[in-house]
Amino acid sequence: MLAGLRIAEPVEPDFRLGITETETLDETPHGSLVFDGDVPEDGSCRMIEDGGTIHLVFPGRQTVAINGGEGSAELRVRPGAKAAWTPSMLVLDAALDAGGQHMLHTAGLTLPDSDAVVLIHAPSGTGKTTTSLALATQGFGLCSDDAMIVNVASGKVVAWGLPRAVKIHQKTAQMIPRVAPCLGQTWDRNGEQPVSLEKLAGIMRVENASARPVAALLHLARSADSQTGLVAMARTDAMVALAVDNVRTGMTGLLPMQKRRLATIAGLVNSVPTFRLEVGARPADAAALIRAALD
CATH class of the missing domain: 3.40.50 (Rossmann fold)
Incomplete structure (x- = not known):
């Protein structure tokens, strides 16, 4: 979806995303529970707010930590697990937000x-x-x-x-x-x-x-x-x-x-x-x- 936005010359990014495939997921991050329930297409999800960081947990599958103030996100997914759509869109939202969009x-x-x-x-x-x-x-x-x-x-x-x-x-x-x-x-x-x-x-x-x-x-x-x-x-x-x-x-x-x-x-x-x-x-x-x- 984003391939059409590729640019020829490298620039200093406003936002960085790290993606790791791992068996180890932190499913109990510190912070205040913002959401706990099912989301369309992706199933069970918890959202936790910890200061400037938003954590999304898809039990047994995937987690993502987004810090808009620092302009970064870390996505961790278990091998063989289907990547959830919701965290990808929230990461994209945060990246756009870093540029005032x-x-x-x-x-x-x-x-x-x-x-x-x-x-x-x-x-x-x-x-x-x-x-x-x-x-x-x-x-x-x-x-x-x-x-x-x-x-x-x-x-x-x-x-x-x-x-x-x-x-x-x-x-x-x-x-x-x-x-x-x-x-x-x-x-x-x-x-x-x-x-x-x-x-x-x-x-x-x-x-x-x-x-x-x-x-x-x-x-x-x-x-x-x-x-x-x-x-x-x-x-x-x-x-x-x-x-x-x-x-x-x-x-x-x-x-x-x-x-x-x-x-x-x-x-x-x-x-x-x-x-x-x-x-x-x-x-x-x-x-x-x-x-x-x-x-």
Whole structure:
């Protein structure tokens, strides 16, 4: 997933990750218990906060210790154990945070004839991928259908897309026949299949991971009357919707990195127009509405 971000010239890193395969895991680190339960895909997990260090323990499999202040993380995994997805994403979050950036659960698309990007937020299952691909068939450029990296530290809001494969659902394929040449015959248990950005680039414009100015934030919702519409959204409502889906709380409240993520969301919402995009039976109709609103 990160191979596309490789750079030619070495630079001094803001963050270092050490990975060790070992039979010995410290599953009882000191600190305050923040979370204890199951996480999607990865199963049983405990999160412990010890000063500036966050520990994640996946019993019998894997541990990770993340210290954002020191810009480092240590991941330890038992031989033969399946690596968990959750700690990898938390490490990536911490590495981004070290550079003043935060990953938000939004899609991102460049406007036709412009380098500016619109961010589309919605909880999983609402239709971000379908809407993103529909817009991409109307001249918009796909940065990401699910994860955008936002930076407000420079005084202007910029964002770039995490370059990972797009998971296309069978229903999305039915609504957007143009993606058919990219699809295989096998669907997973959720009725989805991943499609690489390279394949999608053959039928639509796929943007690279350059940071681009953010033109607007759209909160996606399903239309009640099957008609697609775009209306202004109060900034406070937009911030609440984005924060609920992107800021995690634990038994001890907000962790420092989550507070910084919330500040990034506030900076984003205060800097760009915010809209509610209600998508109906024809998601491609949103293209003209977005262009008209921003023009």
